[in-house]
Amino acid sequence: MLRTHTCGELKINNVDEAAELSGWVQRARNLGGMTFIDLRDRYGITQLVFDMEHHSDLCQKARKLGREYVIKIKGNVRERSSKNPKMPTGDIEILVEELQILNPSELPPFTIEDETDGGEELRMKYRYLDLRRNVNKHNLILRHRMSIETRNYLNKIGFIEIETPYLIKSTPEGARDFVVPSRMSPGEFYALPQSPQTFKQLLMISGYDKYFQIVKCFRDEDLRADRQPEFTQIDCEMSFVERDDVLNTFEGLTKDLFKVIKDVEVGDFPRMSYDEAIKYYGSDKPDIRFDMKFVELNDVAQGKGFKVFDDAELVVGINAEGCAGYTRKQLDKLTEFVKKPQIGAKGLVYVKYNEDGSFKSSVDKFFDQEALKTWAEKFNANPGDLMLILAGKANDTRSQLNELRLEMGNQLGLRNTKEFAPLWIVDFPLLEWDEDTGRYYAMHHPFTSPRDEDIELLETDPGKIRANAYDLVINGVEIGGGSIRIHNRDLQNRMFKALGFTDEEAQKQFGFLLKAFEFGAPPHGGIAFGFDRLVSLFGGQDSIRDFIAFPKNNAGRDVMIDSPSTISEEQLKELHLEVKKPVRE
């Protein structure tokens, strides 16, 4: 070992001991006869002292060290004259007797500090330097701790981690696959898994009744901000279970993670139907750290001659407590916010419930004080509150109001990243109609089972069927989702039919799974957690990229290693492939 201690280890009780440390030069200060160097490693920072009087050669050598040089020193621990209570090692310093430069360093392109001067692009190119910064180190260590704890918790309750293959088969259903050309089978391809879905179902059929895996998944989608082509899932499946068994098991895991990792006790997770979530929050992933539920006003707001409301399918609003004092400018900004193209509302109606009990609204022309009072009653509003109302087509208006609600939550400081509000959304619709292709698509995936009482609708009114599907939502972020699966071949066939598959298509894509259903498939269900997302939530940040060691950018590139890149003609030839360059339009 090139050290006897780490840079976070030596304390006041080590005074007078000899020590060898290795690490990086964080900073250097020359003070007359002394040179101080902060030596950094993964565990902390220790102050080194070089004394010109004591050892002038050494001190001269130390003065030539640049930032990020890797050095090894030998010296004696001594008590500092001016202690630094902010540093764990702040009571001591090391008087250096020997100095060895293990590797010099060019000046890094940005400072290795919590507040760095490097822009995102530069930091991505030199990701290995960015990863030296504390913030990234803490994120990766958090990720490690969460994966270890997840594994140990699931192991303790009888789950087995089983590795499923990465070189599998492409299926057109779902998102776009990444494919891998086979050299040995010319013209054929493997696909990288979007999830181990079919394999975990096969494992249930094999009798491994509690499976999990922390596993990489791949989707070749056009990347939105904060999506990665490769991402990590906590993937789980159980046999002989009903919906609540799965929910309880993974509520247990989630609570354990909160307790062990964050020292936070979260109570039992509320369960909310999809319909309720949409009605009261305009979203299937409501942030319930704050209330501010939607209030529908059609019965009190329509028929009073205000055309915008009268023509609307839905008039719906929220009550922002204590916001009656919002200025004209603040209200204009909210109106601008909802009118942004990404949100798309036509306008915003406000009603101030003044402290004196009177109302001031943007629709005073159409609604008198009496009328506005009935609104206030619907909202359970009090003097000092501000009601914000949108109108239009029901679905659109709800999602616009969802955005406004979240914005008001931000403005009012109701979305504290240290507070956690998990909930289960249940009873999702089984199918979604797609206008473009004129067919139903599975809202989760084609293996999700309909609720027993809705099965008969498969051939008559498929859009109405509720699924045995569920999502775990925390702080408005979808953390996981799953379902009780179909385990009966006939029902699976009816499902494929509802999705517009011919028998041949179903057979070609999922023949092996359908076949497996014939050999004693047990009832089963499961869930998958987005691990990157879960870690970023625990880390109190929005971006998953900060919790991935080597992420790709929004164009799917790794700018550090410069990938993807061209391959040799010989490689292409071996794979029996030719690149057709697209004609740029």
Place this chain on the structure above:
Amino acid sequence: MLRTHTCGELKINNVDEAAELSGWVQRARNLGGMTFIDLRDRYGITQLVFDMEHHSDLCQKARKLGREYVIKIKGNVRERSSKNPKMPTGDIEILVEELQILNPSELPPFTIEDETDGGEELRMKYRYLDLRRNVNKHNLILRHRMSIETRNYLNKIGFIEIETPYLIKSTPEGARDFVVPSRMSPGEFYALPQSPQTFKQLLMISGYDKYFQIVKCFRDEDLRADRQPEFTQIDCEMSFVERDDVLNTFEGLTKDLFKVIKDVEVGDFPRMSYDEAIKYYGSDKPDIRFDMKFVELNDVAQGKGFKVFDDAELVVGINAEGCAGYTRKQLDKLTEFVKKPQIGAKGLVYVKYNEDGSFKSSVDKFFDQEALKTWAEKFNANPGDLMLILAGKANDTRSQLNELRLEMGNQLGLRNTKEFAPLWIVDFPLLEWDEDTGRYYAMHHPFTSPRDEDIELLETDPGKIRANAYDLVINGVEIGGGSIRIHNRDLQNRMFKALGFTDEEAQKQFGFLLKAFEFGAPPHGGIAFGFDRLVSLFGGQDSIRDFIAFPKNNAGRDVMIDSPSTISEEQLKELHLEVKKPVRE
């Protein structure tokens, strides 16, 4: 839950309790008024009783159940009249009161028994049924336990698991990459990692001084028996370490696994140089469960007129203790064995050291009793032993004798799968000369450091350089390998030069790593264990395939899901690719 207990849980102390079980019908026996069914799940087998007198409808229904039907029953635990001491649940049975068929089953294509009637191909096609068999279940559970224990051990001693990317960059050095066409960057490709080598080195440069990952790796090689295109590694790297620090750390992990998983105490692992291993065992992965070291005979066997020996570069043999009684037929078989084309010896010389002290050899014409006695002394042979001798070119002869030694170990029962003999092989050559391409190749990889004292040979006699590289060998199987890496850019440049890289080639393939070396790379080194191999060793079996849930066959195919397979024209178009079918010759 569709059960109150598992099928391995109910014991004599549960008698008179009510229980619900779910599982698979393992077998059924009708005995007059009773039907007995063995119900199986992951945890065991429980005997169910249906009593015609007690409940005739139910009994009739039970008689229609086929093998592998999935059922749920409710009943009462009672003491068996004839107990089965071989089964953990053998003291009890369940008198069934309710029976529900959860899913019927077709007759499986092979029996779900320890000794199945299914051939390998059939079992691979129906792998999900094969995985129901106990042997496979035990293998997968062993694998799970080993991965959990590995993670906890490494976590405990300060290692962090960090996920490295799967979509990386193709580099021509080393084995052939699997590549992944990029849709968003037409004509460009990602590659799947052959190992996270460069990323773990970057993590060292980032300061994560103890990294590990249990991770899938990919190699598109022509598959030999028992090679898989995707395989799993325990991948590790450490900073500020010297060779022995790495060896001690992973010797610790290996000992812990033996203790916790197998309850076997293994002593300190011997360390043997590569040169020694070749000289005494003819292999860089000697099986040292048994001795039988090579003895070189050039000085006593040459110059006596036996042309085969006289023309040979090396005359070398082993002493098989107690085998002087081998019959003519047995000796002929050994000769045939070494003459197999895969081994390639021209012949085999034997010397029997008879119990009466006389010698009988296949070369009595050239060597008298006196001469043979000097051989016996060299071998430390005793009356009753059999000396087996090969001659020819040194390298070839050693590897032939290695095969013969292993064969004799098998014949003499010296290779017990319950016994474990680990050792470290150290001081590998850094480079290997390749006649075909007329250049040196890195024996491990181009980042392996030469031993300090040999560095000066890089430009003068590169073939002589010993590397700071090491392998962990257990029972003649290479379990892991690694090295202290180069962390100095100049030395890395000299290494690339010795490997015949131009500056441009080095820059194009490894530019990001060379650049990273300029910003304070610490001394570092690591190791990777072949996890599939390690598990199969612990499982006492040779084939890694039995320890992988869904393995591929020797042609790289997954015959269960029928992959690789063709993809749609649309997919190819999106990827800007065209398949060029090879002309069959």
